[in-house]
Amino acid sequence: MDLRLSGQKAFISGSTQGIGYAVAAALAAEGAEVTLNGRRPDRVDAAVSRLRGEQPGSRVAGIAADFSDAGDVARLVDALDEVDILVNNVGLFGLAEFASIDDDDWARYFEVNVMSGVRLSRAVLAGMLARGAGRIIFISSESGVNVPADMVHYGVTKAAVIALANGLAKLSRGTAVTVNTVLGGPTFSEGVAASVAAVADAQSLPAEVMKQAIIGRNSTTLLERFIDPSEIASLVAYLASPLSSATNGAALRADGGVLTAML
Numbered sequence: 001m002d003l004r005l006s007g008q009k010a011f012i013s014g015s016t017q018g019i020g021y022a023v024a025a026a027l028a029a030e031g032a033e034v035t036l037n038g039r040r041p042d043r044v045d046a047a048v049s050r051l052r053g054e055q056p057g058s059r060v061a062g063i064a065a066d067f068s069d070a071g072d073v074a075r076l077v078d079a080l081d082e083v084d085i086l087v088n089n090v091g092l093f094g095l096a097e098f099a100s101i102d103d104d105d106w107a108r109y110f111e112v113n114v115m116s117g118v119r120l121s122r123a124v125l126a127g128m129l130a131r132g133a134g135r136i137i138f139i140s141s142e143s144g145v146n147v148p149a150d151m152v153h154y155g156v157t158k159a160a161v162i163a164l165a166n167g168l169a170k171l172s173r174g175t176a177v178t179v180n181t182v183l184g185g186p187t188f189s190e191g192v193a194a195s196v197a198a199v200a201d202a203q204s205l206p207a208e209v210m211k212q213a214i215i216g217r218n219s220t221t222l223l224e225r226f227i228d229p230s231e232i233a234s235l236v237a238y239l240a241s242p243l244s245s246a247t248n249g250a251a252l253r254a255d256g257g258v259l260t261a262m263l
Contacts, residue, residue, distance in 0.1 A: 003241035006031030014090030016047040018189030022229035088117035113157035169249030178248040185255030188226035222257025
């Protein structure tokens, strides 16, 4: 299927690996010009080279910026060209007991997980509205709907992302601009794979056995396996396309059936 993305300019935050990189690859495969982002210039350069190698002829660039640093984000925004597709993917993730999460941790999670999307959307939305077309897509999580007790700070910020996208969508009334959210489920990104391997090694178990044991603890998953980043990316690519024109202000699930409520 032709998603009609040829020549569209996309920026994906937090895209040197995992879901962000998979999204960039999916958009590039459809002909979009993509700009990758990460904190470290060397990792950004490596991801750009990797994607160019995987998809010869694709137009790929990169900008390094740390979203925990407002000044760094301001420099990134100044360096951005016109953006047709913004994917707000960057985010912090981690397990922690609620009582151990201090104010600085809360502030850091909000700064990266929420304010990154606020600042980038603020930078590109006016231009999209002026042109009458554009796509803003937030990568949230099923944890933003069913907040886990062992990472309340993460779940709260992902709930805020859903609310932010819903509010921004209301600003696009009567245009071909849309703002939507993807609720990802348990995804086997490089970071998750490294964590699984470390736990498996500590328990002297094969990594694949530990991987299945971890996902098996999730009693509500219908997929009964981890989601591949490319499966999240496929939904994002559709939402980035003109074919998704009737979908706006929505929170769409790519959660493997983890969420049990019908709506």
